Amino acid sequence: MTHYRAAWVCPIDRSPIKDGIVTVDAGRIAAIRAPFDSGRDRDPVSPLAQGRPVRDLGRVVLMPGLINAHIHLELSWLRGRVPPAHKFTDWVKQLVALRRGIERLGDPDVVAPIRTAIGELRDSGTVAVGDISNSLASVAPMAEARLDGIVFHELLGFKERDARLVERSLEARNAVAASGIRTSIAPHAPYSTSPELFRAIRAAVDESPCRITSIHLGESPQEVELLATGTGSWRSMLEIIGAWRDDWQIPGCGPVEYLDGMALIDARTLVIHGVQLEDGALRRLAQIGATLVTCPRSNQWVGVGAPPIERFYQSGVAVAVGTDSLASVADLNLFGEMKEMRWLAPGVPAAKILESATLVGARALGLDHELGTLTPGKRAEIIAVAVPEGVDDVEEYLLSGIQPSQISWIES
Secondary structure (H helix, E strand, C coil): CEEEEEEEECCCCCCCEEEEEEEEECCEEEEEECCCCHHHCCCCCCHHHHCCCCEECCCEEEEECEEEEEECHHHHHHCCCCCCCCCHHHHHHHHHHHHCCCCCCCCHHHHHHHHHHHHHHHHCCEEEEEEEECCCCCHHHHHHHCCEEEEEEEECECCCCCCHHHHHHHHHHHHCHHHCCEEEEEECCCCCECHHHHHHHHHHHHCCCCCCEEEEECCCHHHHHHHHHCCCHHHHHHHHCCCCCCCCCCCCCCHHHHHHHCCCCCCCEEEEECCCCCHHHHHHHHHHCCEEEECHHHHHHCCCCCCCHHHHHHHCCEEEECCCCCCCCCCCCHHHHHHHHHHHCCCCCHHHHHHHHHHHHHHHCCCCCCCCCCCCCCECCEEEEECCCCCCCHHHHCCCCCCHHHEEECCC
16 A cells, blocks of 8 residues: 655546545555545544555646547557648548558558557556547557557448448457457448448447447538538549449438437447537537547647637537547647647636546546546556646646656556
């Protein structure tokens, strides 16, 4: 049993504690307290009751490891190769051109950058991810590094009319099941997934041991245009690559209404981006219980604009945070996303943004019983963030742009 004293303890599920103590026993959090809480001195795990020394970590804040709820690890090899764009479909064209003909599964030129990216995640305080993969190339590196989370096997097919892709996905996921990494299946987006494939994926998720899924939704103006009118640059792209189908019935509505009408969104759905969603759609997601994962730096990189962070929180929808991939962001530091969120939404309490990057993400990935807060009984996946002298509002400081050099993991 080890007692760690820090200038601040930020449990997430309660207010920060100045000069707090976190007690860790056998890899689990045993207790959290103020240093000399006279009402708890008789607690059997109290440092005073035990007469054991307290390990003083100095001017740091202890907090739970972060949850990156949306990332594409298999795209890590594209770091620095896809420049920012003013229009989303222009960015996608660049991405597709680079990926064409690349063998991803098992390719060392792809796997090595995944391993490097996982190391960067750890260095910047991330303990679990919601990873999107077309090839499941990230499963083995995640298992090797003991990075927790879910790998979503993402399927695309605007012309698909049956469940063959879903059957192949099941075979692929069964082949990596021994890794211990949880996998699920996910549709890509409304402009790349047929109604038949959407329904087949939904049915497969409902029958899966891991009933959590993910979808890119309301990301770009071009997506909204396609669903509303059947026109625009997404239709043009689908026609050029031979993926358009003339019998697709134009929904004539917004992204959330489109999927909700087919009963495809539920409380275990991660809705990614949501930049273009109107207030009514956000409120509907809140009613359903879905989680909206925002990736603000990536959104601006790919040309879809800044996400309406304040409207997200005002709607009542659960907000988690992701970085997206290294094809659309300079690094995988989730503290960088929180800094951007603070800049975009100065009226949102710092505690809410921190909760989004920890507890809300953990809950969305089905990990809140183990991660996301410093709560007795949970895993002691705790980071220590160096804090300079004179910081009185530690929650606000954590949104100021924490760098990996300020972060360390405490021994559990």
